[in-house]
Amino acid sequence: MPMxxxxxxxxxxxxxxxxxxMCLLDGVLAWDRSRIRCIARSHRAPDNPLRHAGRLAALCGVEYASQAMAVHGGLTSGGERPPAGYLASLRDLACHVARLDDIAEDLIIEAENLTGEGSRMIYGFSVTAGGRELLSGRAAVVIDAGGTDRGVA
Incomplete structure (x- = not known):
């Protein structure tokens, strides 16, 4: 992946x-027109806003992936903040761990635009740490045609 x-x-x-x-990602490691690879350390932070009862469920990895998709959308559209995107559906979601807060290594979040352009896209995504897959799936994303800035990325 070029960087x-x-x-x-x-x-x-x-x-x-x-x-x-709520900005969960710490950086972008690499990206090109179809893929992005990000890094995150916020899963270990006690003040992570997605924690419940002191724990961060593995399903919260979907939000990490969603933010990576949003960053990818901005980078591929010339570095501008894209209109708000909404997760329309999740498919083939697989969680291989119960929690993220007890993962010692940094999270690596990868997302790939599998199909679509314009206001509808399908991304494949994975969250890994230390070479181990923690979460993976596919997400259908719909971009708000009205361009409001109020939604989930």
Whole structure:
């Protein structure tokens, strides 16, 4: 996967509607027209806003993947924040662990645009750590044609 240069958390935060601790990704490692690879450390943070009763369920990996997809959308559209995107469906979702907060290694989030352009896309995604797959699946994403900035990436 070609890489123009790694992106920092501050740079990628401008491409998604999430702010503060809700911006879960720490950087972009590589990307091209169809794929992106991101890194995250926030799964270990006690103040992670997705934690419930002190734990971060593996299903929260879907939000990490969603943010990677949103960043990819911004990068492939010239570095501008894309309109809000919504997860229309998830398919073939597989969780191989129960929790993310007890994973010592950094998370690597990969997403690939499998099909679609314009306002509807299907991405395949995976979340791994230390070479082990933690979560994977496919997501249908619909981009808000109205261009509002209020939704989930």
């Amino acid at each position: 123009t240069r790694p992106m920092t958390r501050d740079e990628l935060a401008g491409l998604i509607p999430h702010a503060g601790t």
